Amino acid sequence: MESLHEPFMNRGSISPTGNGTTDHLEKMKLTKASPDSVSDKIERYRGALLVISIPVLVIMLVVYAMPGKSAHDATVLKEIELLSRKVGVSYRGDRQYAVIFDAGSSGSRVHVYCFDRNLDLVPIGSELEIFEQIKPGLSSYANDPQAAADSLISLLEKAESAVPVDLRSKTPVRVGATAGLRALEGNAADRILQAVRDLLKDRSTLKSDANGVRILDGSQEGSYAWVTINYLLGNLGGTYKDTVGIVDLGGGSVQMAYAISKDAASKAPSAPDGEDNYVNQMYLKGSKYYLYIHSYLNYGLLAARAEILKASDESGNPCILEGFDGSYAYNGKEYKASAPSSGTNMEECRRVILKALKINDTCTYMKCTFGGIWNGGGGDGQKNLFVASFFFDRAAQAGFIKAADHVAIVKPHAFADAAKRACGTNYADTKVTFPDLGEGDLAYICMDLVYQYTLLIDGFGLDPYQDITLVRQVKYGNSYVEAAWPLGSAIEAVSS
Known part of the structure; x- marks a missing residue:
């Protein structure tokens, strides 16, 4: 098949006088030597343009003529729009x-x-x-x-x-x-x-x-985060096995999202009443993805502090640094925050955090994360895990990654190692030991690091020594986003 990028030759006919061949060759040379005008190119390729554009326009008219547009119709329209861009039928500006x-x-x-x-x-x-x-x-x-x-x-x-x-x-x-x-x-x-x-x-x-x-509901936040990272990595358009999973630890909630197989999606259980569906379908760059998503409200880093303080008795919280006696404010409420007379203790802190995570809640599925929530079944889409937001921030402030880095590959156990150091620090010395921490975070550095380690290992079931990627920005071209x-x-x- 002749390429649209190469000029078609004007084949003509051979003159009976014998000069036709020479004339024809001269015409060919002239054709090659003379640049086509825009009108010439349009004339030459009009057949190809009609072949490409007519089906696209017909499909668009048919879809728009339907009496009601379902979510599926909207997806089809997006796919058509992307197709029209590829063949040059554009109704948008360049930017x-x-x-x-x-x-x-x-x-x-x-x-x-x-x-x-x-x-x-x-x-x-x-x-x-x-x-x-x-x-x-x-x-x-x-x-x-x-x-x-x-x-x-x-x-x-x-x-x-x-x-x-x-x-x-x-x-x-x-x-x-x-x-x-x-x-x-x-x-x-x-x-x-x-x-x-x-x-x-x-x-x-x-x-x-x-x-x-x-x-935003939790599933929207989680799906947008998953799209962002996989878009920037150039993973979209292939199979679910080509994508990475994400854990995004915000202030008020934490989301896990990763792609699963069609078979696993068909067997997904129904979510508890009041919760978003466990699996969403997404169409991205011509590929269909089944995305497991769950958002855990009240288990973002700042909200979790309140849950952990509520889970301890009145004698004090073993996650609070020794020497601190105050209160923690979150969403208009205050919680007593002070270390027990026995001092800060990492193992006791983990015990309180496991209670706050409701690790022992009944699991009615084959496998759960925490609070009785289905874990999505795991698989290839979760093997390569990118962990974002407060995970990156605390790791940098604790000193086991560089704050100037955009990404860092670590093992979950690095949070435990940093927590041991933090939990052994007196509140009065914290600013010297962790100079990059904000004033309001000093008393909670032990709690934060133990929580992050426990969330990854006991909550999400990761191996303490598997590689995870802490991510703040992803390289896209020559820039970072x-x-x-x-x-x-x-x-x-x-x-x-």
């Missing part, structure tokens, strides 16, 4: 921007991304991603929704300045609130979200809608 706010329990962050027509990331100036963050998070303004919304103004201004003026009205902006807002009582979360919607409507020139400001769920949300936003 698309997306602005995603991550309203987490420990702070608010904004990410700005730019994509080309193939959904590849392209630089914004000299950066592949614009990123800015502030503290505290929206949940800290539970009683003042307007103050919560106003806290985002500086981030919004930063994001808008990164988007070309003529594209701002076409650039989707989303605000995804995570575990911090999920845990607020009454209608506090709804009032904050409405104040944020009003802020975007009144002060932003970006493309916003009410549904774009919401609390934050390994966080907002990129997955941005990909969905510009594909909608």
Whole structure:
């Protein structure tokens, strides 16, 4: 078959005078020597273009003519859009921007991304991603929704300045609130979200809608994080065995997500009442994935502190550093935080953490993680595990990886080794021993490290000496991009 990238030869006919061959060769030389005009190329390839574009347009018309669009229809439309991009039938500009706010329990962050027509990331100036963050998070303004919304103004201004003026009205902006807002009582979360919607409507020139400001459920957060890391690694488009699993430890919740086989997905149990489905289907770069996801609310690092303090008796908590006597505030509540008279003890700390994790809850499946939750069955999609967010941060602050690194391969037992050192430190000496820790984290460094080790080993069932990849940023081209769920949300936003 002749390539569309090579000019077709004008074969002509041989003149009966005998000069036709020479004339024909001269015409061929002329054809090769003279560049085609745009109109000539269109004329030459019009048949091929019609063959390619007509089926795509027909399919699009058929799907849009259907009386109602199901989730499957939406997926088909996305696949058609990607196909149309590949064959050059594009109805978008060459650049698309997306602005995603991550309203987490420990702070608010904004990410700005730019994509080309193939959904590849392209630089914004000299950066592949614009990123800015502030503290505290929206949940800290539970009683003042307007103050919560106003806290985002500086981030919004930063994001808008990164988007070309003529594209701002076409650039989707989303605000995804995570575990911090999920845990607020009454209608506090709804009032904050409405104040944020009003802020975007009144002060932003970006493309916003009410549904774009919401609390993400755990499965959404986990699936976006999984998409982000596998997208950046270039793993999408193959089989589930080509992908990596993720554990994302936020402030209020922790998510595990990894791809499983179609057979395993067909045998997945139903989730407990009120919980998200264990398995979601996703269509990415022409491949269908069955994604096991579970989000554990109240088991993010900051929320887990409260659970661990609640699980200890009134004589003190063995996870708190000796010499500290105070309280811990989380989501508007305070918990007594002091070491027992016997001092800090790592083994006793582990015992309290196992109780907080509800390791011994009844498991009605073949295998559970903790709290009676199905573990997904394991398999190839979980063998290569990327572990993000607070896992990376504490490892760097504890000194067993470099803070400047983007990724680091460690073994879970490294958290136990660091915990032994931390739990043997007096509170008064902590700032010297762990100089990179924030003031509010000093008393909890033993607790945090023991919790992270216990979560990985007893909670998720990892081998203490298997390799895991701690990840903060993933290399993409010549740049590094934050390994966080907002990129997955941005990909969905510009594909909608």
